[in-house]
Amino acid sequence: MKEVMTFKAGKFVFCDQYDRPRIEKLLVEASTLNAAISDLPILPKWSSQIDPELLYSSVAGTAAIEGNSLDANEVRELDEGKIPDAGHTAKDRLEITNLIGAYRQLDLQAAEPSGTYDFPLRLNLIKSVLAESHIRALHRQITNGLPYEDNIPGTYRNGMVKVGDKAHGGIYTPPKIIEDVEMLMREFIDWINSDDLIKENVFIRAALAHYHFSLIHPFWDGNGRVARLLEASLLQSAGIRYVPKMLSNYYYRHVDDYYLAFSDTIKAKKDVTPFLEFNLRGVIESLQTMKTRIAILIRMLVMREHVHSLSSNKAISKRQHDLLTLLLDDSSGKPFTLHELQQAMPYTMLYRKVSEMTARRDLKNLLERKLLTVDADNRYTLNLRGFDS
Structure with missing residues (x-):
């Protein structure tokens, strides 16, 4: 745990304290499922079907949390060069286009484990080390060209915002002045890259990055999308399959619980159990879904061979x-x-x-x-x- 005294917002706590027995039980289940999926064979043609589906559902989910109106099928249409005509605004479509570009960088990140990338969104992730330049680049990618009031892509906020509502546990006011935001972002990077956090289970570390970045809320707009992509980046860089994209859709489908997990954790102050528990249940559900889906694909492959054999034998x-x-x-x-x-x-x-x-x-x-x-x-x-x- 790390406590930082800000200039105007009082004490800010970076917390990694949680109910060990409660969370360890979920971690064992998540880790077991992840290991099982890692051992399942995946044919290239299966990946070519699964990967786009996960991309489009993830983009639609993370955007819908912020009020975007395009569903996964319309995201696919937009990516294929079609313009969905269901009354969507140009802003909604540009948000989706930006997010597709950001999520596609995750796939390039997985393909280039060295952490060296030569494109506009430069992912400075080497051995899962998170860089402030990475965060700014993500924000630029996500908000570029969008007409958000006061927002400048890649530039930290200087002013007050309010997050949440009474229906989901209350309103939270993040640090207001840019001096506090800049200091807390530096402290955040130092903390999330510390030896203790690097050694932490990747599911825990990625969730902690998601939660604490959201508390700082450093930009005027796009913070939720950046937080979810930071989490996805850390999971992807650790070799976790499928979950990096699936979690955003889980958050959308359980959006009320998502907001409540934030509120409950803020109220708990020095205990991040509520957010970690919610997050890990999403990880487990995602892994279970993929395990079932891959198992069905394998059984279909076996059945094809069985049917061919029966036909050859005139059965x-x-x-x-x-x-x-x-x-x-x-x-x-x-x-x-x-x-x-x-x-x-x-x-x-x-x-x-x-x-x-x-x-x-x-x-x-x-x-x-x-x-x-x-x-x-x-x-x-x-x-x-x-x-x-």
Whole structure:
């Protein structure tokens, strides 16, 4: 813990004290899940599907917390050169464009572990050491060209702001004068890069950076987005997969609890347990989601091989093989009925010229081989868990 006396705002506390048994239990779960995911094989084609989805949901989530109106699908459209026409403002679209650029730097950061980068947003992260120039660069990237009152990209605030509201635990007033802001940012950098914090579990250190940067609130606008990107940068530089982007969406989906975690921690003064607990629950949920998703992709890959083998051995017909292939190619996993098999695309390509009895016989064979399941409403789906039992 580090206490700093400011010029005008009184004592500011950089705190790493928390309820060890309570937080350690969550850390063990997070670390175990992270290790499990790290050991799972990922095909390049899976990454090419997953990575853009995480980028767009992360950008939409972190922007929505600050009031932006674009959802993840519209973020994708904007990135693809389309202009979403649902009444979004030019400001909303530019916020998204700036954030896409910032998050893409995280991927470049992961690809260049040396920490040396040659582009406008220069990430000075070497062995997870955070630099003040990195923070200013992030803020410039995020707020460049945006018409925020008083805000100058990359420049610290000199004046009063109020954060929060009564509905989420009360209003907090960060340090007001630039002398305090500048001093606290220097102290923040020294503290977060100290030996004790460098040795701390990366999930804890990244959350502490997020929380304390938000308390200082050094810029007029964009502080929340910078805080979440700082956290993501520290996680990414430590080799954590998926979570750096997923956390922003978790915060958005639990935005009331997010604000309350800040308020409860501020009230606790020298105990950061509330924010760490909320944060780690987000880490765990994100890791569990990805573990399940990757496991399903692996099972689908195994099932493809199994279906190919059955077809080669004449255990299933070519039409049955093609139906299963259609289902494996459809990532939605939407159930279908016997009627849809003969009346709806893409199934009609296979079943429009055969009788209902033939279609029933195909389904019966695939059910008996545990390749499909059927529910009480006679809707059929792939059986990714039972086919190999």
